[in-house]
Amino acid sequence: MNDLGINRVLTEMRALQARSKLPAQEVAPTAPTAPAQESxxxxxxxxxxxxVRDLNTKQAESGKAQEAxxxxxxxxxxxxxxxxxxSVAFRAAVEVRNRAVSAYQDIMNMPL
Structure with a gap:
């Protein structure tokens, strides 16, 4: 993947990160019912x-646009x-999955 592709993926990941933080700030605080780790x-x-829902929506819109x-x-x-x-959203999702699997494998291969 070239630098331009990597920058697009990083931009998409940052946008997803920014969107994921907004709802958490808008929700009114409630009494904790579960341990902090679970939250x-x-x-x-x-x-x-x-x-994943956003990716699915983008793919559905793409299919509808092609049909239209x-x-x-x-x-x-x-x-x-x-x-x-x-396409960019899908490549970003694949990259996130690859990084998560790589991190999991690194953790599993750590000596005790």
């Missing part, structure tokens, strides 16, 4: 679920833009 875990799980272009309802530039957004 951190659920925050990560929620962030990942939101990222084929039917003559959408212009080529908009269709290509939706396809590229979907």
């Amino acid at each position: 951190k875990e659920s925050g990560f799980v929620n962030a990942m679920a939101d990222a 272009f084929q039917l003559g309802r959408m212009d080529l530039a908009t269709t290509m833009l939706k396809m590229q957004e979907s």
